[in-house]
Amino acid sequence: MSSHYVPNARLRTLVFKTSGDASRHAALIVERLVRENNSAGRPTVLGLATGSTPVGLYRELIRLHKEEGLDLSGVITFNLDEYFPIPPDDPHSYHRWMHETFFNHVNIKKHNIHIPDGTLKKDDAEDYCQRYEMAIRKAGGIDIQVLGIGRTGHIGFNEPGSTRNSRTRLVTLDPVTRRDAAGDFFGEENVPQQAITMGVGTILEARKVVLMAFGEHKAPIVVKAVEQPQTEAISASFLQSHPDATVLLDEAAAGDLTVFRRPWEVTTVDWTPDRIRQAVVWLSLTVKKALLKLSDPDFRDHHLYDLLREHGPAETLGWEVFQDRAKTIQHEPAGKEPQTVLVFSPHPDDDVISMGGTIIRLVEQGHKVHVAYMTSGNIAVFDHDARRFADFVEAFNRIFGIDGKATAEVKERVQKFLDAKGPGQPDTDEVLKIKGLIRETEARAAALACGIPPERLEFMDLRFYRTGTIAKAPIHPEDINDIVKLFERLQPAQIYVAGELSDPHGTHRTCAEAIYEAVRRVRRKGQNFEVWLYRGAWEEWEPHQIEMAVPLSPETVERKKLAIFRHQSQKDKAMFPGGHDKREFWQRAEERNRATAIAYDALGLPEFYAVEAFVRWKDG
Numbered sequence: 001m002s003s004h005y006v007p008n009a010r011l012r013t014l015v016f017k018t019s020g021d022a023s024r025h026a027a028l029i030v031e032r033l034v035r036e037n038n039s040a041g042r043p044t045v046l047g048l049a050t051g052s053t054p055v056g057l058y059r060e061l062i063r064l065h066k067e068e069g070l071d072l073s074g075v076i077t078f079n080l081d082e083y084f085p086i087p088p089d090d091p092h093s094y095h096r097w098m099h100e101t102f103f104n105h106v107n108i109k110k111h112n113i114h115i116p117d118g119t120l121k122k123d124d125a126e127d128y129c130q131r132y133e134m135a136i137r138k139a140g141g142i143d144i145q146v147l148g149i150g151r152t153g154h155i156g157f158n159e160p161g162s163t164r165n166s167r168t169r170l171v172t173l174d175p176v177t178r179r180d181a182a183g184d185f186f187g188e189e190n191v192p193q194q195a196i197t198m199g200v201g202t203i204l205e206a207r208k209v210v211l212m213a214f215g216e217h218k219a220p221i222v223v224k225a226v227e228q229p230q231t232e233a234i235s236a237s238f239l240q241s242h243p244d245a246t247v248l249l250d251e252a253a254a255g256d257l258t259v260f261r262r263p264w265e266v267t268t269v270d271w272t273p274d275r276i277r278q279a280v281v282w283l284s285l286t287v288k289k290a291l292l293k294l295s296d297p298d299f300r301d302h303h304l305y306d307l308l309r310e311h312g313p314a315e316t317l318g319w320e321v322f323q324d325r326a327k328t329i330q331h332e333p334a335g336k337e338p339q340t341v342l343v344f345s346p347h348p349d350d351d352v353i354s355m356g357g358t359i360i361r362l363v364e365q366g367h368k369v370h371v372a373y374m375t376s377g378n379i380a381v382f383d384h385d386a387r388r389f390a391d392f393v394e395a396f397n398r399i400f401g402i403d404g405k406a407t408a409e410v411k412e413r414v415q416k417f418l419d420a421k422g423p424g425q426p427d428t429d430e431v432l433k434i435k436g437l438i439r440e441t442e443a444r445a446a447a448l449a450c451g452i453p454p455e456r457l458e459f460m461d462l463r464f465y466r467t468g469t470i471a472k473a474p475i476h477p478e479d480i481n482d483i484v485k486l487f488e489r490l491q492p493a494q495i496y497v498a499g500e501l502s503d504p505h506g507t508h509r510t511c512a513e514a515i516y517e518a519v520r521r522v523r524r525k526g527q528n529f530e531v532w533l534y535r536g537a538w539e540e541w542e543p544h545q546i547e548m549a550v551p552l553s554p555e556t557v558e559r560k561k562l563a564i565f566r567h568q569s570q571k572d573k574a575m576f577p578g579g580h581d582k583r584e585f586w587q588r589a590e591e592r593n594r595a596t597a598i599a600y601d602a603l604g605l606p607e608f609y610a611v612e613a614f615v616r617w618k619d620g
């Protein structure tokens with residue numbers, strides 16, 4: 001597991017290539033101490049966290065237990081927090097989550113597991129919290145505290161404003177935290193208002209602290225916690241005063257650290273062509289001067305004298321980067337000869353949201369464009385839509401004299417189920433099928449709006465997605481085989497993949513990894529094609545990263561928006577994960593394509609209305 005320390009950080013910070021590597025490193029820290037204490041006949045006290053971040057750590061500890069004899073019978077655990085009020089068997093309680101994710105698979109003794117009680121009476125909370133702290137002390141204090149970090153900078157549920165000395169207590173959750181949890185609870189209104197959490201002071205008493213953060217969405221808060229002075233506004237920043245705290249990041253979560261954004265400010269830089277491009281583009285956008293207007297003093301005033309000395313003067317650097325960026329502009333993304341192009345869409349709308357304009361262009365230029373929808377996306381359909389379509393089909397069949405009885409029965413079953421459905425309760429297979437069908441028909445309509453006929457669409461319904469819940473299974477070997485077969489059947493000249501960095505356990509990431517594996521397999525058999533990465537619905541490639549920029553006219557952007565509109569069920573997604581952004585998909589798509597065009601314009605490149613951006617996939 002290769003990793004490197006971040007220079008100039010106020011907290012010891014290690015960056016790993018992937019979240020898997022970082023999780024294995026965290027597991028190693030825990031394993032070492034447990035084995036050492038086991039041989040000395042001492043217990044090990046672990047402070048544990050929930051959420052998406054520690055999943056990989058728990059998986060690895062389970063593996064070590066099952067395959068490498070790691071004995072956890074001497075481990076005592078204290079969880080950081082629990083929602084309040086919440087019964088322990090609630091599908092969203094941290095009690096249930098911890099048991100399902102970890103405790104049920106290892107040999108930690110039941111009586112050694114401590115998780116704050118979400119069922120106590122409010123009046124008893126203070127006493128209860130003191131007893132929780134006492135239990136920690138009685139166990140000898142926490143040896144290793146595992147932490148994630150929320151987008152508010154919280155550790156545990158210590159929201160902004162928590163003091164350095166705060167102790168275990170009942171707290172009110174921040175609106176951002178509640179919004180982030182909305183996806184798990186199927187609506188923000190179902191997320192509890194309060195939680196019981198260990199305090200910052202409690203956490204700081206642990207002998208060792210390991211904070212993990214994965215995914216691009218954590219990058220902005222990580223940089224504040226790690227590089228800025230300690231402040232109550234960001235509880236995690238208090239870890240800076242802990243004698244043995246380590247932050248473990250994947251590359252995506254580390255992306256905003258100065259050492260990556262502006263490495264020349266904190267270390268000696270090896271001026272590779274990529275780094276030169278990053279620095280010069282950054283400088284141009286920062287000083288608001290086109291590439292060809294940059295001057296030597298601009299470089300000197302911004303810590304770039306080394307670059308100037310080695311590769312300058314400014315005129316040369318500006319000209320080289322200008323030429324390089326100009327070459328990214330591509331009006332014919334698949335060339336002049338008609339080709340088969342295969343676009344992978346993790347959910348049924350990522351294709352049009354992220355590269356609808358390019359798809360329209362490719363179709364107009366005579367290429368055979370196929371789209372493979374990798375998952376049904378059924379989780380993201382509202383109940384009311386399933387109800388409406390059951391109603392529609394029943395009325396449709398009645399009008400056209402088709403098999404009325406069976407449809408009426410389905411409609412009744414669906415309505416009955418939805419009437420009684422509790423928040424977060426998984427759907428029946430029947431409802432999931434209807435929801436999947438809604439998205440499939442929307443995808444067909446949207447593809448047609450881009451000029452792709454239905455026979456060029458593949459609905460793969462990959463197995464890893466079919467859990468009926470937000471949590472997904474790992475990729476299935478048959479999923480990869482399905483992709484390989486698709487490559488063999490279609491023989492594409494070019495494929496497009498959603499190349500996400502964020503959301504390490506998310507659908508996009510899993511889809512991308514399955515595709516990469518399939519590409520490696522067919523390449524070994526001699527099949528070859530270009531692999532281009534687009535960014536999913538939430539982010540965009542940055543101007544210095546782009547390797548192919550496809551300009552879009554205002555008319556094409558309008559057509560792209562019309563295609564996005566076809567995904568009617570995906571309107572108003574503010575309550576779903578990532579839904580902190582209240583704007584709708586078509587608005588964000590347009591803004592982001594415009595933003596890239598504006599950045600190109602600011603660099604002094606030709607002025608376009610909008611641009612879709614791509615990067616080439618490089619294996620490893």
Ligand code: F6R
Nearest residue numbers: 049050051052053148149150156
């Ligand atoms: C969980 C906890 C929280 C999470 C944080 C990050 O017990 O205390 O502080 O660690 O909200 O959550 P994820 O990992 O889901 O991004």
